[in-house]
Amino acid sequence: MTTPRTMPVRFLRAAASTAQLRGIDLDPWMDRLGIDPALLFDDRSRITLEQATRIVQELWRRTDDELFGLSVERVPRGTFRLLCLAVLSAPDLGTVLNRWSDFSRVLPGLPPFEVHVTPTTTRVEITVDPERDPACFVTDIALVVNLRFLSWLVGRRLPLEVVMLPYPIPDEPADYEVVFGQRVTYDQPVAGFVLDSAAMTLPVVRDERATEKWLRDSPLDLLRSRDHSTTVADQVRHIFERGLRGDWATSDEVAAKLAISTQHLRRALREEDTSMSRIKEELLRDAAVTSLVRGEESVSDLSARLGFSEPSAFYRAFRRWTGSAPGSYRSADRPAVDAPR
Numbered sequence: 001m002t003t004p005r006t007m008p009v010r011f012l013r014a015a016a017s018t019a020q021l022r023g024i025d026l027d028p029w030m031d032r033l034g035i036d037p038a039l040l041f042d043d044r045s046r047i048t049l050e051q052a053t054r055i056v057q058e059l060w061r062r063t064d065d066e067l068f069g070l071s072v073e074r075v076p077r078g079t080f081r082l083l084c085l086a087v088l089s090a091p092d093l094g095t096v097l098n099r100w101s102d103f104s105r106v107l108p109g110l111p112p113f114e115v116h117v118t119p120t121t122t123r124v125e126i127t128v129d130p131e132r133d134p135a136c137f138v139t140d141i142a143l144v145v146n147l148r149f150l151s152w153l154v155g156r157r158l159p160l161e162v163v164m165l166p167y168p169i170p171d172e173p174a175d176y177e178v179v180f181g182q183r184v185t186y187d188q189p190v191a192g193f194v195l196d197s198a199a200m201t202l203p204v205v206r207d208e209r210a211t212e213k214w215l216r217d218s219p220l221d222l223l224r225s226r227d228h229s230t231t232v233a234d235q236v237r238h239i240f241e242r243g244l245r246g247d248w249a250t251s252d253e254v255a256a257k258l259a260i261s262t263q264h265l266r267r268a269l270r271e272e273d274t275s276m277s278r279i280k281e282e283l284l285r286d287a288a289v290t291s292l293v294r295g296e297e298s299v300s301d302l303s304a305r306l307g308f309s310e311p312s313a314f315y316r317a318f319r320r321w322t323g324s325a326p327g328s329y330r331s332a333d334r335p336a337v338d339a340p341r
Helices: 009-021 027-032 037-041 049-063 079-086 093-106 137-154 173-180 197-201 208-216 232-245 251-257 262-271 276-294 299-305 311-322
Strands: 006-008 046-048 113-117 121-126 160-164 191-196
Touching: 006 009, 006 049, 006 276, 009 037, 009 046, 009 049, 009 137, 027 049, 046 049, 046 276, 079 093, 079 208, 093 113, 093 121, 093 137, 093 197, 121 137, 121 197, 137 160, 137 173, 137 191, 160 173, 191 197, 232 251, 232 262, 232 276, 251 262, 262 276, 276 299, 276 311, 299 311
Parallel strands: none
Antiparallel strands: 006 046, 113 121, 121 191, 160 191
């Protein structure tokens, strides 16, 4: 079973900032989700995809607006669904992008969506007013939504060359490369992405029934780790999943599974700004956070399952990963956390 990834606290801060701009108090909702408000103040804090999904859904419900009331005009709930259904008759990806560009010109609440095609690359730009979206919450959501849906629509990973974000590099840039599956550049004039123009002829392979089903769990399916993972780090993490059952692969074993030398493996991970030990730590962290939030086992059982000799060793590791004690990730109505020894 694949361990769900967790999301950086920046997402939670952006959501809280967006709620504040709209006069919405998210604290009671975060309490219901088992999110300690103190987590907002530590850059190492994490939230689960389920928590992120519930937060976005609550903001949608409270604002009745796809863009949370941050655009120049209201974007009624259901707009994204109609935009998705409206492109199902398109023959290929290029036509889909052009239709979305047309929609952004006639629907005043949508951010401008511009497509610039050359023989070799296609550049898509999504312009969100930074004064209306100071936390870049809409910017991030819009990019992820577009890329996830387009990839799903054509049934394969998009040949991205670069993803552009209009804000400074965050504390955990690796999280963004995991989300987008490609190199990310920061401090750009607009948000967007660049594709190989050969992708413009990729056929649309989904129908209305499949699209309605896919949209039903939005935004959970949009926030999940992308399909068709190809980075070396993704492949190593997949191999390491078995380690959660007590069988951690060595560097030589991982390299052999990937049919490359150990030196090549380490070099490739360095180029992706990670390492074997870092991937293992991130996997353990995500497994721990997910279990604590779900409240499915005691800390003693969790620490043993993750391979720690005693709960106190797990406590120390968890503080190193997240900056907080395990109890910060338990809601009040869940079982008490074992005290550290």
